Amino acid sequence: MPKLEVVGLEKRYLLEEGDELRELVALQDVSFTVAEREFVSIVGPSGCGKTTLLMIVAGLAERSGGEVRLDGRPVEGPGLDRGVVFQEFALFPWMTVLENVCFGLEMKGVPRGQRLQVARRFLAMVGLEGFEGVYPHRLSGGMKQRVAVARALAYDPEVLLMDEPFGALDAQTRAVLQQMLVDVWAQTRKTVLFVTHSIREALLLSDRVLVMSARPGRIVGELPVALPRPRDPLSPEFAALQRALAEMLGGVPVGLV
Amino acid sequence: MSVGESRQAVAARATAGLGRRGGLRARRQLVSLWHTVRTLALLAVAWELFGRSGVLHNALFPPFSEAVGRLVEWARQGLFWRDLGWSLYRLAAGLLLGSAAGTLLGMVMGYSRSVESWVVPALDLFLSIPSIAVYPVVILAFGLSNKAIIYTLAFEVAITVTVNTWTGVKSVPPVLVNAARTMGARGRVLFWRVMLPGALAHIISGYRLAFSRAWRILVAAELMGGVGSGLGFRIQEGRAFFDSELVFAGVLALGVLGVLAERLLLRVLEEATVERWGLLRS
Numbered sequence: 115m116p117k118l119e120v121v122g123l124e125k126r127y128l129l130e131e132g133d134e135l136r137e138l139v140a141l142q143d144v145s146f147t148v149a150e151r152e153f154v155s156i157v158g159p160s161g162c163g164k165t166t167l168l169m170i171v172a173g174l175a176e177r178s179g180g181e182v183r184l185d186g187r188p189v190e191g192p193g194l195d196r197g198v199v200f201q202e203f204a205l206f207p208w209m210t211v212l213e214n215v216c217f218g219l220e221m222k223g224v225p226r227g228q229r230l231q232v233a234r235r236f237l238a239m240v241g242l243e244g245f246e247g248v249y250p251h252r253l254s255g256g257m258k259q260r261v262a263v264a265r266a267l268a269y270d271p272e273v274l275l276m277d278e279p280f281g282a283l284d285a286q287t288r289a290v291l292q293q294m295l296v297d298v299w300a301q302t303r304k305t306v307l308f309v310t311h312s313i314r315e316a317l318l319l320s321d322r323v324l325v326m327s328a329r330p331g332r333i334v335g336e337l338p339v340a341l342p343r344p345r346d347p348l349s350p351e352f353a354a355l356q357r358a359l360a361e362m363l364g365g366v367p368v369g370l371v
Numbered sequence: 372m373s374v375g376e377s378r379q380a381v382a383a384r385a386t387a388g389l390g391r392r393g394g395l396r397a398r399r400q401l402v403s404l405w406h407t408v409r410t411l412a413l414l415a416v417a418w419e420l421f422g423r424s425g426v427l428h429n430a431l432f433p434p435f436s437e438a439v440g441r442l443v444e445w446a447r448q449g450l451f452w453r454d455l456g457w458s459l460y461r462l463a464a465g466l467l468l469g470s471a472a473g474t475l476l477g478m479v480m481g482y483s484r485s486v487e488s489w490v491v492p493a494l495d496l497f498l499s500i501p502s503i504a505v506y507p508v509v510i511l512a513f514g515l516s517n518k519a520i521i522y523t524l525a526f527e528v529a530i531t532v533t534v535n536t537w538t539g540v541k542s543v544p545p546v547l548v549n550a551a552r553t554m555g556a557r558g559r560v561l562f563w564r565v566m567l568p569g570a571l572a573h574i575i576s577g578y579r580l581a582f583s584r585a586w587r588i589l590v591a592a593e594l595m596g597g598v599g600s601g602l603g604f605r606i607q608e609g610r611a612f613f614d615s616e617l618v619f620a621g622v623l624a625l626g627v628l629g630v631l632a633e634r635l636l637l638r639v640l641e642e643a644t645v646e647r648w649g650l651l652r653s
Contacts, residue, residue, distance in 0.1 A: 174549050192552040204550035207648040208568040217564075218554035251649025269554065 115186055116147035117305045118171070118273055124179035125166055125331075140166050142330035144180070148273070148307055153299060155308040155316035156324045157363065163331030164309045168277050171307065172198045184272055194222055197266030199276040203258040205250040211237065211261050212246035218269035236264040239298055256287035263298065273305040280315065292318055296343055313359045317352060318345055325362045335362040396642075407630065433616045438623050441616035450605070451624070457600040461517060462589050465524025469585070470578060472525070473532025477574075478566065480533070481540025494533060502527035502588050506595070515597030520589065527588055528581040535577025539570030572645040579637050586629055 125141035140163040148154045158164045169175035171182050173192035182189040184196070192198075197218070205214050215233040224232065237243060240260040250258055259279055266274055280288045292315060299306065299319075310316050316323045317339055325335035337359055341351055415435050421427075422434025429437070445451040480487045506523045513519040543566055551565045567574075593603025602621055609617030645651040 172553055194555045196553065198553040200546050200550060202546045204546045206547060207650055221555035249648055
């Protein structure tokens with residue numbers, strides 16, 4: 115049985131155009147599965163609905179049709195079984211780094227002593243030991259996203275949902291955090307659904323890449339990535355996959371993203 | 372953070388910075404105190420010079436030193452402390468009632484769309500009524516009494532605090548609310564742990580605004596007479612007996628008390644919360 119199943123997902127908006135209401139189809143018949151411990155990326159151009167898709171899986175957005183199942187059970191609303199990392203980091207500014215990571219554990223009902231121990235372990239895993247008592251506004255973007263990853267992993271969700279988590283970072287920090295995620299994933303072997311517009315990022319991280327088209331948002335292709343990790347983006351095998359994925363996306367010049 | 376730099380080094384630097392912060396904060400407070408003192412001193416000197424210049428007769432515009440002298444005398448008689456006590460009592464009661472009600476209503480309005488849609492038209496109506504015009508209405512119900520002043524203040528404070536709190540809750544970034552919801556926060560937990568701290572910068576600025584408005588209305592209401600005590604009442608009495616030093620001493624006392632309240636209460640609250648969290652530029 116797949117860990118996460120998305121079946122026939124639909125999302126329609128009503129758009130006001132003057133006096134007329136026009137229906138906009140954001141997602142059309144989106145179906146895919148993610149296996150236990152699998153790392154799957156969804157790649158697509160901006161506006162293709164990939165973030166909407168992830169937000170529906172997270173239970174934060176309404177769907178117009180279809181179903182999301184986790185371990186065979188249909189998903190309604192947000193819950194601790196799905197950890198979410200947002201592009202905007204979404205750390206609570208009024209909590210220290212440690213308190214931020216403890217929040218989910220507290221909601222889960224983990225006793226205080228154990229909470230601190232688990233939070234410290236995950237902060238160390240993302241390379242942030244020594245920053246426990248710092249407030250988020252003193253951290254750089256890359257460090258904030260490290261905290262957010264630790265926070266989403268700490269309460270041990272069934273799947274980790276990541277919405278362009280490194281999209282707001284500069285290229286160098288982005289590369290460092292991609293490597294961190296590869297390391298963290300190797301240690302935790304979480305089931306991950308990862309949304310990005312970067313072909314390179316998807317190929318660096320994933321076991322499998324799903325390709326989405328825009329308007330309406332549909333899954334138009336799938337590409338398994340069998341390369342061993344850590345992956346070398348300059349290798350011929352990687353380049354070949356990059357070209358294949360770019361062609362599936364509709365001829366984006368290879369190597370640009 | 373550069374890629375090559377060891378994380379321990381960065382962590383050590385951040386913690387070292389934390390250790391020094393106590394001293395830095397004391398220094399910053401001294402500097403900001405100095406900024407307050409130098410401006411006020413300049414105003415006092417200007418007042419003194421103008422008072423002695425003879426442009427206006429001393430009986431109409433006494434210099435700073437004479438107003439201070441009258442203030443000291445007023446205090447020595449013990450009357451000043453009684454007046455101050457009554458004024459502060461009315462202010463505190465009005466602020467407490469009004470801010471409790473306003474914070475609660477503002478939070479609920481920010482939280483529930485249906486409450487919001489019911490309350491906003493009423494709020495718009497009340498906002499356009501100056502509280503000093505509400506005072507006579509309240510007097511009809513409670514007579515010329517402490518109660519009338521307190522309820523008028525509470526009305527003004529509640530309206531101001533409601534608007535600010537409501538704005539604060541509405542401007543909590545949706546992504547923070549969503550993040551909390553994905554971690555299972557709902558209902559009361561979401562309210563206390565996310566909405567309230569997220570709205571706090573606006574809420575505190577609402578308190579600040581409400582405080583200064585309440586202070587004005589308090590004095591205006593006391594000036595209108597009938598309660599027989601309070602700083603505003605005494606200023607009015609000074610005018611009636613042509614005791615211009617007392618009038619100026621009263622006005623001076625009002626100003627100094629306002630500055631003290633701002634520095635001792637509101638700033639401290641701000642520094643301990645929103646400024647520490649980086650939600651407000653320090």
